[in-house]
Amino acid sequence: MTKKDEFDLQDFLPYLLNQAAEESSMAFQQVYKGRYGMLRTEWRVLFHLGNYGQMTAKEIGTRAKIHKTKISRAVRKLEQRRFLTRTKDEQDRRVEHLTLTSFGQAAYRDLHSVAQTYDQKLSALFPAAEAKMLRYMLRRLAGSE
DSSP, rough: OOOOOOOOGGHHEEEEEEEEHHHHHHHHHHHHHHHHHHHHHHHHHHHHHHHHHHHHHHHHHHHHHHHHHHHHHHHHHHTTTTTTEEOOOOOTTEEEEEEOHHHHHHHHHHHHHHHHHHHHHTTTSSSSSHHHHHHHHHHHHTTOO
């Protein structure tokens, strides 16, 4: 098959980043999905609450760069499965504070351990200096450097 033009999709940085993200997250996805039946947004909500403690859905959405409807669905599912609780704010009844239940905290600790091990495994694919540089460059692209 011949190329139509000089643009190489396989070398297009956003495409490569997406491919790398999908490939690198597959094994970890099998863990959170297999053990807890979670989808990607659900484990991200769980991890934000585990990392930062009580938060609102809006705070999680802003920090994780996830659309509010996806956050809302994930929160509903996590609450239904007793991973988290919602508490209305006394000052503003439109705001709900999200907190992990003891079951949610246990799931977070379990997945946190797996995530650390998996992160070390991925990092080991590169010399230490390259892994450090890769993290730095990805944070820059994500706008957090």
